[in-house]
Amino acid sequence: MKNIVETLKTLKLKVTPARIAILEIFSISDKPLSVEIIAKRMKDKQINQVTIYRTIESLVSAGIVGRIDLRRDAIFYELIDEHHHHHIVCTKCGLLEDFETCQIEEVSKNIILKSKKFKMIQDHSFELFGICNSCSRKNV
Ligand SMILES: [Zn+2]
Ligand SMILES: [Zn+2]
Structure with a gap:
């Protein structure tokens, strides 16, 4: 992310210390x-978890941060950046790998053609769950 303050202004979001701090953490x-x-990474900033949660949700609503369900005990978030990507998650150790090959938009077109109830698809999430190399070796 080039300039956080500029980005917030472009999105017509108020520039607050919490938004700047959180976007900084995401961008690195x-x-x-x-x-x-x-919350752990910004302990020194005296911003409580509720504020952090609300701030992140405001960034989700603005379309700059996306929610990801990694099937863990918490919701995960990341910046929605230029290179569209998805994740493979190891169900044993939580290891994560990005992948960029995505044919969902093609698939969605066919689904929407057949759908009687939906007009269009705006967005998608797609995560794959499996076993990583090192966990698969431990199992044998
Ligand atoms: Zn693993
Ligand atoms: Zn995709």
């Missing part, structure tokens, strides 16, 4: 983060 992380992880 290459992994999805939970509210708890973000």
